[in-house]
Amino acid sequence: xxxxxxxxxxxxxxxxxxxxxxxxxxxxxxxxxxxxxxxxxxxxxxxxxxxxxxxxxxxxxxxxxxxxxxxxxxxxxxxxxxxxxxxxxxxxxxxxxxxxxxxxxxxxxxxxxxxxxxxxxxxxxxxxxxxxxxxxxxxxxxxxxxxxxxxxxxxxxxxxxxxxxxxxxxxxxxxxxxxxxxxxxxxxxxxxxxxxxxxxxxxxxxxxxxxxxxxxxxxxxxxxxxxxxxxxxxxxxxxxxxxxxxxxxxxxxxxxxxxxx
Numbered sequence: 583x584x585x586x587x588x589x590x591x592x593x594x595x596x597x598x599x600x601x602x603x604x605x606x607x608x609x610x611x612x613x614x615x616x617x618x619x620x621x622x623x624x625x626x627x628x629x630x631x632x633x634x635x636x637x638x639x640x641x642x643x644x645x646x647x648x649x650x651x652x653x654x655x656x657x658x659x660x661x662x663x664x665x666x667x668x669x670x671x672x673x674x675x676x677x678x679x680x681x682x683x684x685x686x687x688x689x690x691x692x693x694x695x696x697x698x699x700x701x702x703x704x705x706x707x708x709x710x711x712x713x714x715x716x717x718x719x720x721x722x723x724x725x726x727x728x729x730x731x732x733x734x735x736x737x738x739x740x741x742x743x744x745x746x747x748x749x750x751x752x753x754x755x756x757x758x759x760x761x762x763x764x765x766x767x768x769x770x771x772x773x774x775x776x777x778x779x780x781x782x783x784x785x786x787x788x789x790x791x792x793x794x795x796x797x798x799x800x801x802x803x804x805x806x807x808x809x810x811x812x813x814x815x816x817x818x819x820x821x822x823x824x825x826x827x828x829x830x831x832x833x834x835x836x837x838x839x840x841x842x843x
Contacts, residue, residue, distance in 0.1 A: 780813025
């Protein structure tokens with residue numbers, strides 16, 4: 583069965599995106615990427631040391647032929663900062679893909695909806711393929727689509743919290759109305775949570791902390807891959823309707839006659 587995810591005119595077979603932050607070392611990072619078999623990985627360009635050309639960064643350890651690099655604007659507190667980081671990322675990577683993050687809140691790391699929309703409008707006009715990280719706000723998702731974003735990326739719960747999916751109802755409405763891929767981003771702690779959002783129709787998930795901080799990142803990357811694949815197949819297969827009463831799993835015809843015959 584061919585099941586392709588298309589974003590910004592590019593096709594992917596994996597529906598698991600992974601981040602490159604919070605890994606304890608490069609070995610763990612590469613093991614996680616291998617285990618996840620992801621095709622899109624995010625990199626926080628603004629947090630790389632680009633002043634010293636001799637210093638190796640994450641970008642030097644990643645096989646650019648194997649992965650699509652998705653720079654993000656992490657660390658940006660305003661729309662203006664996000665736009666500046668996006669343009670820097672395009673110079674560094676040569677890619678016009680950008681994950682927009684506008685986060686002024688240092689405690690809960692919740693994205694600024696107004697700043698996010700403002701930055702996305704500017705970057706779409708500037709020729710970027712824009713993937714915005716956002717609160718699970720149905721109207722904001724519609725406005726971002728109208729602005730020309732390639733995806734919408736609602737959070738499941740706060741970044742790195744491992745709280746799972748606290749916004750399921752909102753995500754379901756976003757999925758129902760979406761005309762672009764819906765990527766659930768942030769807060770997922772275990773593969774079953776990734777599977778659940780895929781079962782309700784999300785197009786992909788992005789996972790960072792849950793993999794990077796696991797005791798065995800390579801194995802956790804594999805576990806999330808399998809969870810995403812199972813959830814997607816369940817969605818395509820079509821679940822049975824929920825009922826308020828029991829329904830026998832085997833036919834009952836003939837039981838009485840057989841007992842009295």
